Amino acid sequence: MSIQLSKHFESAAVEQKWYAYWESKGYFASTPDERDPYTILIPPPNVTGVLHMGHMLNNTIQDVLIRRARLNGLNACWVPGTDHASIATEAKVVKMLREKGIKKSDLTRDEFLEHAWGWKEEYGGKILKQLRKLGASCDWDRTAFTMDEVRSEHVYKAFVDLYEKGKLYRGLRMVNWDPEAQTVLSNEEVIHNEENGKLYHMKYMIVGEVGKYVTIATTRPETLLGDTAIAVHPDDPRYTDLKGKSVTVPLINRDVKIIFDDYVDIEFGTGALKVTPAHDVNDYELGKKHNLGVVDIFEDNGSISEAGLLYIGMDRFDVRKQIVKDLKNADLIVEIEDYRHSVGRSERTNAVVEPKLSLQWYVDMPAIAKPALEAVESDEVEFFPKNMKNTYRHWMSNIKDWCISRQLWWGHRIPAYYYGDYVAVALDAETALKSIQEQAKDPSITMSEIKQDEDVLDTWFSSWLWPMSTFNGWFDQKELDYYYPTSVLVTGWDIIFLWVARMVMAGYEWQGTFPFKDVYFTGMVRDKKRRKMSKSLGNSPDALKLIEEFGADGVRFGMLSCSPAGGDLLFDDKLCLQGRNFSNKIWNALKLIHSWDIDESLSQPTENTLASEWINHKFNEVSKLTEQSIADYRLSEALIKLYSYIWDDYCSWYLEMIKPAYQSPIDSASVNQAKAALKNICILLHPFMPFITEEVWSTLKTDDDSDCIVTRYPEYIEVDESLVSDFERLKEVVSSIRDTKNQNQINLKELLPLSVVQDDESTQLLSRAGIKETMLKIGYLESINVIADGEGSGYGFIVGKSKYYLESNQEIDAEAELQKLLEELKYQEGFLISVTKKLDNKGFVANAPAKVVEMEQKKKDDSIARIALIKEAIDRLKKS
RNA sequence: GAGACUGUAGCUCAGUUGGUUUAGAGCAUUACCUUGACAGGGUAGGGGUCGGGGGUUCGAAUCCCUCCAGUCUCACCA
Structure with missing residues (x-):
């Protein structure tokens, strides 16, 4: 009963199917329980924005980490949301109105806000839908918006609290004025060039x-x-x-x-x-x-x-x-x-900023910066890459007050009320009125006589509270206690001051501790010419089109395979193509396995038993390496290791080893092991490429298995080093056989006898069950004969310290063989000289650690032995 | 003006406290072979004075100095 599988992996249908399925099962949802939490807060994109390459990169990374945590059995919680983006959104709404022939100045504040909310309802959240296409496993029930009720309450509370603590004030200063948006800007919002x-x-x-x-x-x-x-x-x-x-x-x-x-x-x-x-x-x-x-x-x-x-x-x-x-x-x-x-x-707006004297609200930053600076200095909050600490320290040590008022309507209106020279800051107008009556010692002042500040707050004044406000932390302590501090923040280094530093400060100011343990700064996505990708340059590919073309898995692979932390990412479609081809490779491995006819009466050949053991040990090796890489946020390194395990070890070696002859049946144990190994691959690869792995998994899973997304990593087994190293030697022998045939125009599949000169090394290798059989099978050998030194004939090659001869009745091209050997000899002799030089150096022997000297001595001995072998072979060739 | 970072193969980058085969990977490229899982597969090859110079050391891509090139951040003199 073989499963019918398409010729190529069809990403679009598969992606839609699994995403809907995962959501319907509630796999993305998180509620506090007895498990340890693993929490990530999305850097909220502009509510009316569209997905661009920067989002793709940093959300792919977040998804990898979240899915990884889920597979590790943690309570993974990824909170999505959007930012109201005061200036940017207001500018868009003003433009939209202008196109309809409406001037902002003709509208009242309320009328304008009605238009703005309408705009938000129409275009808002589009970007979150696009994130789903990428596979982002966010807990959508928690979707937050910086201007929704809960988040707004936090903003007002923070403002009032800072004012009461004397860390927030109103002052007449020279400010940065944006004549286009007609608002003041903070220093961080001005770009000097x-x-x-x-x-x-x-x-x-x-x-x-x-x-x-x-x-x-x-x-x-x-x-x-x-x-x-x-x-x-x-x-x-x-x-x-x-x-x-x-x-x-x-x-x-x-x-x-x-x-x-x-x-x-x-x-x-x-x-x-x-x-x-x-x-x-x-x-x-x-x-x-x-x-x-x-x-x-x-x-x-x-x-x-x-x-x-x-x-x-x-x-x-x-x-x-x-x-x-x-x-x-x-x-x-x-x-x-x-x-x-x-x-x-x-x-x-890119308008040239005009310095202007103006009365604005400020946060006294030096008053709250100290613990936040120390936290990063001591790695309590750890930056990846480390060198971002320098930038942070420099800014934090010279921090200036933060101008937080903006002359806009779209945003959180400043909760300050005025009556003549009296100022009251309060959560509601009634409290403010009372305060003003007290200040003025005049209880007859009425509500209509006091005026609320016309300005709104800087967008970042809501963003800096994100780690607390997303859990409604100041009004419901329970969730905050469980999820805060969050595990890691993944964001671009360009907003280290605008956002990251301020969140750290807010964390210490109100929670007394850091908002996230680690910060992973991604680089900027640039094109091949190193230009920053931007709409105005038109060099940014359409994210959704890329997904259509290469599949979400392919695009994720492309983004990840070249994204060192902090380093810029030079984006190239070709990387996604490589990702798509990789998906296809896995798909075809699956197809191969499913295509085999199983004959239950067959017992497993020794070579297949050996191959299965090896691929399992190799898996454990790779699994450990990738775990370490991910822990260090070296995601591209982890992915590349996996890629090579799957492509080279699993497909090129393992499947070729156990593959039955054309149209012959295979034993059931081998198929089951191949499936089990592929299932392991699915788990390990799932965080990176969730769709293909879930699809492949679904054709392999048993009734006892859960879905790939929520399964657990297989238990680690100690790697049998001698098995792995014997196998490396085996691969070398097979490669040499292939090479010899290739060089001499012998068809790869032509069966030839192989002679192995008996020595300790070859004896040990061949004594392992299955080694000989594997050589015969994938080396296309007629037989393997152990011979004494000096008896060999045919094409010789050396692996390790052992000599092998591939026999052929074909006339041997002695000249070519000789050339090859002479070149090898040249290299070895050069090598020997360099090792000998080192060992002859008395200073080296006296000062270097014993281990290092020992190693050099061994290198020297090996090299001498190898040179002897080569010379022997040359002599023999010359004689014949 | 101050500071930070980077400079390793055609391209993108590893190289983890200086020592594991006279420097590695992926992609690209070349030759040959193969094409019954695979938008391919296999095998082999070419390609690097580790930015230049100097120093420390038994030993430097790795540490120090200096120069060159580039990127970025902060602050700005009209």
Whole structure:
């Protein structure tokens, strides 16, 4: 009763079938029980995002770890969810509305939020459906959203708690303003890059001295509208006579002071600096020090405000062009030079960030950073790869306060309420009102008189609570006690500050301990040219199309086989192709086994008994190695070991050994062992390639077996080293036979007699039951004869220290044989020289450990013996 | 400007406290063979002054110094 199997592995149908089945069985679901937990929290993707290669990589890794834990008998819990992504989502909604002809400014806050929620309902969670296609075994019942009720409660509670502890405050500071999204950004959301610009040298005429001027160099001529001083270094000899004088700001003709401050760099530009306190961090500090006025010339959208006096309403970049023209016309430009300098852009909108003075909410980071820094220093939270510790330490030791308010509507509204100068921070308006009445000592203040802050919180202010909020930890301690701290966080290194560090801080601040034991930083997925994959470059393959083409298992294989922790991953379709071919290889191994006719009356041939023992011991060896690799988060190493075990050991050697002759039946023991070995393979490979393994398993499982996904790893058996090493020797002999036939144009399947010269090594090898039989079978030999030294004839070869002769009545090409031997001799002699050199070195013998010296001596002896064998063979050839 | 990391075969990378056959794997490539499980399979081969130089050591891809190249992070002077 053979099973009918398709010619190739058909991934699409199989994947759909098993995923639905696993879900229906509730295999992904986790509830606290007596087992140890193994917990992973997904880095929540943007709720309206689509699956890209970065997600594929890091979710594949998480799934491998979760499935591995499940097979180890742990209570595996992988919590999925999405992030509301304040800026990104709001921008998308605004764009969508604009396309419908609706302006955000025409809507009330509530109307806008209604549209936003509608958008979220329509597109939200699409990415989680896509993750299912990849095989992600998340506990979907636990799906969380950073803006759902439970998560929101955590956000407000955290805000109020920090405020009450004095670790959160409202302050007037120079901030990063994104004129496109029209919100403030944290330092971490500003990306600095070198860009080509110009340095404009402009004339500032000295008041009361006709024709005399100071030349000022700037990259931003348009900000002169906000100038309230110019500054020079007090020791600069060029400017000593300017003390007490003023200059006229060009075009707007405002007279401003010349101030002297050693902040100015004499070497740079002309040594004279224009001071615009409203639009530059350093100028702001200078302004404070010298009591300068502050003229804010920009509207929130980056256009010039009335305070600018000129160009009112024009965009800042248009003004730059225009103002240069106007300055030229007024003969106030001295020089324009090309200049490369760093420009800060918004991470989300790519708009050039405008420094701006503004009142915002901040978290006092130095107040909460210390335990989080120590945790990573001491490896209480362990980073993989280790060198991320450096980056973390550097940032944590120089940490700045975190600006958390955003001038947006989509997000958690700041729970702060105002009445005149009174501020109340509270979970609800009633409490806030009460507090304000108390502060103002005026119980007559009504609800309608207090105003809640219009701003929302930075998205990351909800994300940093993720390890607690996903378990509803502050309102239901039970789950948190069981699952927290989680086992490992898998994420990209690009959000180490935005997210990882802050989660560690939140963990210590509120739970008193770390949120995850390990952090596995994945690299960035890049294309073959090392460019980061991005939508704008169009170099990112469509994740779902890849799955369609190569199968989820194939894609997972492709992503994993080249993903060293932290190292960038150069993605190439070819890797997925290799994965698909691998699936197919396994599929065909299964087909082969199922195609055999079993004859129950046959007893098992010795060679098959030996082969089965070997493949089992080899399995244990591989299983141990992969376990270690995974424990060190070296997933690609583990996968490659498995790949080679399956392809080379199981398929190329083992199946070829036990395979019956064409159309002959096979004994049942051999088939059962082959099936058992393949089942073991399924278990070991399951975390990496879940679909094919479940499918193969399902055709092999007995009624007592559970499904592959929830079965347990087989028990480890001590590896019989002598069996494995005898087998290696056997493989060498067979390879040599194949090679000899190949070299001499003998058909591989032509049966020839093999003579083995008797010595200790060959005697031991051949005495193991099944070795001879295997040689006969897969070496296609007519017979094996043990002979005395010197009796051999035919094609000789050496394996280990033993001599073998493949006899043939074909004329031997003595010249070719000789060449081969001479080359081998050359190598061996070279080797001997290097070993001898080492051993002749008195320093080596005296200083190296005995073990090492012993090993070198053995290498030398072996080499001498081998050289003797080769020389003998050469002599004989020459004689004949 | 400060710091971190990387440099090993055509490509991607291993090489775990300096010593296990004069440096390994996968992919790619070449030749031959095979094609009755396999979108293939088998066998063999080519290809590397371990970025350059110097040092420590009996011994260095591995440790130290220096130079070169690249990547990244942080901070920024108009």
